[in-house]
Amino acid sequence: MSTKTGKGKVIAEWIFTTDHKRVGILYLIGSLAAFLVAGLLAMVIRMELSEVGPQVTDPNTYNVMLYFHGAAMILGFQIPALTGFLANYLIPLQIGAKDVAFPRLNALSLWLFWMGIILALLTFVVPDPPDIMWTGYPPYSIISPGNTALYASTVLFMGFASIAGGVNLITTIIYMRAPGMTWGKLNMFVWTTLGAFIIQLVFVPVLGSAVIMLTMDKYLGTHFFNPASGGDVLLYQNLFWFYSHPAVYVILLPVLGIIFDITATFARNRIFNYWACVVGGVGGIVLISGEVWVHHLFTSGMPNWIRVGMMVSTLLISVPVGIMVLSLIGTLYRGAIEFKTPMLYAAGFIFLFLIGGLTGIPHAIASLDLALSDTHFVVAHFHYVMAVSGTFAIVGGVYYLFPKFTGKMYHEGLGKIGFVVTFIGANITFFFMFLVGLGGMPRRYFDYSHMPELQDLQQIVTYGAFILAAGLFITLASWLVGLFKGKKAEDNPWGSRSLEWTTKSPPGPGNWAEVPDCTDYDPYGYGEDR
Amino acid sequence: MFARIRNGLVVFLATLPFAASGALASFGVEEPEVEGHHLWDVDDPVDGFHHLWEEVMMDIIIIGVIFALITLYFLIKYRRKHNGQEGRPPKLSRAAKMGWVLIPVAIFMADDLFLAAEGWTLWKKYREVPENNIEIELESAMWSFNFTYPNGIETYNELRVPAGTPILVRMTSRDVVHSLYMPDFKVKEDSMPGRITYLWFLPKKVGEHVMTCAEYCGVMHSMMHGKVIVMTPENYQSWYKQEQAKLVEGGAGS
Numbered sequence: 001m002s003t004k005t006g007k008g009k010v011i012a013e014w015i016f017t018t019d020h021k022r023v024g025i026l027y028l029i030g031s032l033a034a035f036l037v038a039g040l041l042a043m044v045i046r047m048e049l050s051e052v053g054p055q056v057t058d059p060n061t062y063n064v065m066l067y068f069h070g071a072a073m074i075l076g077f078q079i080p081a082l083t084g085f086l087a088n089y090l091i092p093l094q095i096g097a098k099d100v101a102f103p104r105l106n107a108l109s110l111w112l113f114w115m116g117i118i119l120a121l122l123t124f125v126v127p128d129p130p131d132i133m134w135t136g137y138p139p140y141s142i143i144s145p146g147n148t149a150l151y152a153s154t155v156l157f158m159g160f161a162s163i164a165g166g167v168n169l170i171t172t173i174i175y176m177r178a179p180g181m182t183w184g185k186l187n188m189f190v191w192t193t194l195g196a197f198i199i200q201l202v203f204v205p206v207l208g209s210a211v212i213m214l215t216m217d218k219y220l221g222t223h224f225f226n227p228a229s230g231g232d233v234l235l236y237q238n239l240f241w242f243y244s245h246p247a248v249y250v251i252l253l254p255v256l257g258i259i260f261d262i263t264a265t266f267a268r269n270r271i272f273n274y275w276a277c278v279v280g281g282v283g284g285i286v287l288i289s290g291e292v293w294v295h296h297l298f299t300s301g302m303p304n305w306i307r308v309g310m311m312v313s314t315l316l317i318s319v320p321v322g323i324m325v326l327s328l329i330g331t332l333y334r335g336a337i338e339f340k341t342p343m344l345y346a347a348g349f350i351f352l353f354l355i356g357g358l359t360g361i362p363h364a365i366a367s368l369d370l371a372l373s374d375t376h377f378v379v380a381h382f383h384y385v386m387a388v389s390g391t392f393a394i395v396g397g398v399y400y401l402f403p404k405f406t407g408k409m410y411h412e413g414l415g416k417i418g419f420v421v422t423f424i425g426a427n428i429t430f431f432f433m434f435l436v437g438l439g440g441m442p443r444r445y446f447d448y449s450h451m452p453e454l455q456d457l458q459q460i461v462t463y464g465a466f467i468l469a470a471g472l473f474i475t476l477a478s479w480l481v482g483l484f485k486g487k488k489a490e491d492n493p494w495g496s497r498s499l500e501w502t503t504k505s506p507p508g509p510g511n512w513a514e515v516p517d518c519t520d521y522d523p524y525g526y527g528e529d530r
Numbered sequence: 531m532f533a534r535i536r537n538g539l540v541v542f543l544a545t546l547p548f549a550a551s552g553a554l555a556s557f558g559v560e561e562p563e564v565e566g567h568h569l570w571d572v573d574d575p576v577d578g579f580h581h582l583w584e585e586v587m588m589d590i591i592i593i594g595v596i597f598a599l600i601t602l603y604f605l606i607k608y609r610r611k612h613n614g615q616e617g618r619p620p621k622l623s624r625a626a627k628m629g630w631v632l633i634p635v636a637i638f639m640a641d642d643l644f645l646a647a648e649g650w651t652l653w654k655k656y657r658e659v660p661e662n663n664i665e666i667e668l669e670s671a672m673w674s675f676n677f678t679y680p681n682g683i684e685t686y687n688e689l690r691v692p693a694g695t696p697i698l699v700r701m702t703s704r705d706v707v708h709s710l711y712m713p714d715f716k717v718k719e720d721s722m723p724g725r726i727t728y729l730w731f732l733p734k735k736v737g738e739h740v741m742t743c744a745e746y747c748g749v750m751h752s753m754m755h756g757k758v759i760v761m762t763p764e765n766y767q768s769w770y771k772q773e774q775a776k777l778v779e780g781g782a783g784s
Binding site: 059060063131133135137138139140143144227228231232233234267268269270272273275276280299300301304307308311312315316318319322323325326329330332333334335336337338339347350351354355358359361362364365366367368370371373374375439440442443444445446447448449450451526527 | 575578579582583586587589590593594597598600601604605608609610611615616617618619620622627630631634635638639642643645646648649650652653655656657705706707709711713714716717718719720722723724725727740742743744745746747748749750751752753755
């Protein structure tokens with residue numbers, strides 16, 4: 001590209017890269033950075049809550065940390081790790097394309113994402129850090145001394161990155177498939193990511209307009225959400241959740257997709273009832289995802305007719321999700337399961353997701369939600385179903401692809417120990433958090449001096465969180481050891497039939513010397529009787 | 531294989547009551563009512579709550595345990611015995627494929643709609659305020675709950691109510707969104723500027739209960755809490771009159 005030599009050239013190549021694999025890896029680095037910072041803050045939050053009374057912080061700092069934890073984990077870690085790293089890295093490889101449809105747009109979306117990460121990190125530098133939580137409800141976000149504009153800008157950068165990525169990868173999946181790569185030969189990950197990007201394209205603009213209106217209310221004196229001038233505080237909550245509930249499926253769908261691919265590879269088995277899973281599961285989730293948001297507002301004085309409607313639609317989301325879980329468990333049936341680290345994460349995922357999904361049912365029922373919403377019960381629920389399950393899928397996915405994108409093998413022993421410790425820690429943390437919630441502890445509390453009986457449970461949660469953190473550091477160690485000292489990876493260390501494993505490890509520019517012919521290809525073509 | 535499934539079922543059925551009772555115990559059982567105060571012809575939503583909660587817990591524990599046991603069984607039974615072994619995926623006929631969709635869908639939907647119907651019945655109880663209630667106004671503000679009684683008494687972070695009478699709290703907010711949450715009465719409702727919302731509850735047992743803010747409202751969010759003090763009707767009446775007298779006195783003095 002330039003005449004520079006040595007390190008400078010390498011760095012410039014990475015910064016100005018349009019290669020989907022490098023874009024993916026840069027997405028991974030950014031999202032892991034967000035995960036690390038937000039995770040460390042979670043430790044401070046847990047230390048604060050371990051005992052009654054102020055412990056290690058003050059309410060101001062605590063609220064800023066809680067804001068950053070939520071916003072960074074969702075917008076900076078999970079969505080970019082799934083729809084940025086995994087989707088960018090895997091989709092062209094799984095559909096037999098040399099790159100995405102619009103490589104430069106891909107680079108732009110990466111840059112926007114990195115700007116979002118940098119803006120988010122400025123939270124710790126600016127004198128007036130946002131303390132408005134990741135939901136940013138007005139009127140508090142309008143009268144708060146915190147910097148609402150920083151929040152809105154972070155959301156906008158991440159949102160534009162998502163839209164650019166969505167346009168790009170949807171086009172890629174539709175137009176860039178290799179010859180012979182029919183719709184029935186797509187990996188589950190491709191299907192689920194397609195669903196996730198459709199949701200992103202439909203709903204992200206709504207969130208974008210909501211935070212722009214919020215910024216105008218705060219700094220330009222408009223009155224969208226100001227009741228004194230005829231505005232409505234509930235308008236923002238509706239707009240916010242109109243995006244942010246579907247965002248849960250933006251995370252869930254690729255999570256299920258990568259878990260399906262890991263499971264099929266390590267069980268050397270076909271996806272059970274593939275088309276039911278694609279049409280009923282992915283299609284059903286995409287269809288219902290936008291009709292359930294009012295379950296976040298069950299206690300907000302919405303009219304009864306919409307509450308009963310959304311209660312039913314929320315309960316019905318268990319139908320497509322149930323179909324996908326059946327297919328996932330069915331993929332184990334008569335398989336030949338090898339428990340390498342990625343498969344351990346996929347297996348652990350099933351149990352975590354069961355707990356997380358099923359504890360959503362009491363929340364879906366409006367009359368039970370009157371007691372449960374905005375307590376630690378809902379915090380435990382969404383950590384099980386989204387945070388922990390999602391992170392297990394992301395970590396499992398990184399393990400799964402580690403040989404491919406680094407060309408080295410991770411440390412298997414450390415990987416397995418890391419899994420066991422993480423699994424135990426996550427369950428201690430979040431199972432006891434359910435009980436804290438049932439005890440009546442609301443979320444986003446700095447202190448609970450009026451509920452001192454919860455202290456014992458809170459302490460167990462804190463111990464669990466430290467075990468969880470230890471597990472994640474062991475995981476990181478297993479990657480770093482692999483990266484620097486790992487043995488060289490084969491092209492297809494798992495014996496997978498999927499197309500991405502026919503490339504070299506790591507794949508060179510253009511992925512294949514020639515575009516592969518997929519006439520006789522089947523990503524899940526396992527079975528001794530074939 | 532059938533023997534194994536049978537054994538598994540026995541273990542599952544044997545452990546179920548323990549698992550269920552453990553989960554239920556944490557939410558408390560109905561407490562005995564005060565003596566001398568007879569049952570009011572009011573249908574208390576909290577009773578319905580406990581009933582539905584037990585039903586839902588049973589439902590999700592059964593589903594969860596069945597799925598988890600099947601998964602565990604598959605993970606153990608179908609592990610790879612030798613290198614190069616491949617899965618033997620079942621060949622599904624068209625009818626089997628449809629069956630594996632339609633039957634689970636029918637079961638899930640039946641369960642969902644059953645729970646939705648139950649949930650809706652209870653919801654109506656939560657929202658339909660009984661006659662003969664005491665209506666108390668709440669204006670929440672950063673960071674206190676300010677109550678106004680029908681006779682003009684004002685209290686802060688303290689809601690004194692007589693046992694046995696339904697209490698209707700009609701609420702709004704002076705500044706930002708707050709939420710009145712009373713864990714013991716299994717109810718909460720957001721109070722918002724520019725909107726009027728309500729909740730009602732039935733205090734039964736004399737004693738003190740926590741009320742606390744459940745919607746993030748700034749620095750002192752976790753310090754925004756108070757007490758629901760349930761008094762005997764006699765004590766309540768004397769307190770109510772006494773405070774009213776103070777109010778009149780104060781009004782006359784100023």
